[in-house]
Structure formats: C-alpha cells, structure tokens
Amino acid sequence: QYSDLITNTNEELVETLPIKPKVKKSIRPDRNISKINSLDRFDGIINQAALKHGVDPKLVKAVIWQESAGNPRAVSSKGAKGLMQLMDGTAKMLGVSDIFDIKQNIFGGVKYLAILLKKFGGDIKKALAAYNSGPSSVDKYGGIPPYKETREYVSDILDNLKTLFKSDKSRY
Known part of the structure; x- marks a missing residue:
C-alpha cells in the first residue's frame, strides 16, 4: 500500500511522491537437496x-534441515535460534x-x-506440529x-525423511 506524506514546510503544504512501504523479506535457508550432506558434520x-x-x-536431522538448513547461527523472524531454532523461553526451560x-x-531441541513425542503418544505428526x-x-x-505454515512444516519434514533419507513416509 502506498501512502502520501504531507509535510508542513514554511506554512506551505508540500505533497511528496508516494513511498513504497518497506517489505520485510524473509530470507529462507537454502535447502537444496544436494547440500544435505553439510549436516553430516553434526552426526556425532x-x-x-x-x-x-x-x-x-x-x-532429528530432518528437523534441523527444515529449521535452519544446518546454519548454527540461524535466527528466525520470530526469534528462534540455532540449528533446531529454539525460542529463548523454551531453551531456558x-x-x-x-x-x-x-x-x-x-x-x-x-x-x-x-x-x-511422549506428550502426543509417539504421534510424530502431532509432535512436529507442536514443535x-x-x-x-x-x-x-x-x-x-x-495453520498453513504448520501443515506445510509437518509435510516438509515427512518429505525430508522420505526424500533425503529414503525412509518409508508411511512409517511416519
């Protein structure tokens, strides 16, 4: 949405050109499948x-890949941090x-x-949604x-398990 700015200068009203609003662009981690091996360094x-x-x-690896694409310094727009994107309060707990x-x-994480997983009786989909x-x-x-984001999140992690690790998706 554009907005017109009107300022009072020397008792005159001066209309400025419309200003484009700042668009906060979320920078998504690069989750290119070919880079999944970058997580191998965390295997131990x-x-x-x-x-x-x-x-x-x-x-765990599928969650890390989805959350941070293996960037230990990742910070989300909501303040989640690190490889497993922990919120400060959760981390403290x-x-x-x-x-x-x-x-x-x-x-x-x-x-x-x-x-x-324990809270939701081993139901991986519910546990991921809660995460x-x-x-x-x-x-x-x-x-x-x-929530669209949560539904896609769960689906993406299950796809990660199937695609990246050649797991049987129906197992999850």
Missing part, C-alpha cells in the same frame, strides 16, 4: 542426543544456557522433541492445527 552430536532421548536420529552452542542446541506452533495449539485443535 545428533546420534548422541537421539540415543539419550530415544528419538530417531533421521527425524530445557537447560540450554548458550542457544548458539551446537551441542547444547541439538541436545535441547532433541529433548524438546522427545517431550513432545512448530506450540503444544497448546495441537491440544486446542486435537491434532495438527489449521
């Missing part, structure tokens, strides 16, 4: 965290003191994913909320 930590919390390491520390971020939009929204709607 992913496997440790997955084993500790009983979460499939492939699922999980005992993460340095949200950009790769090991702390992964262990915190995997712990949170494990909590959500994206919060557990209260999944509770409110009794499943994946009708």
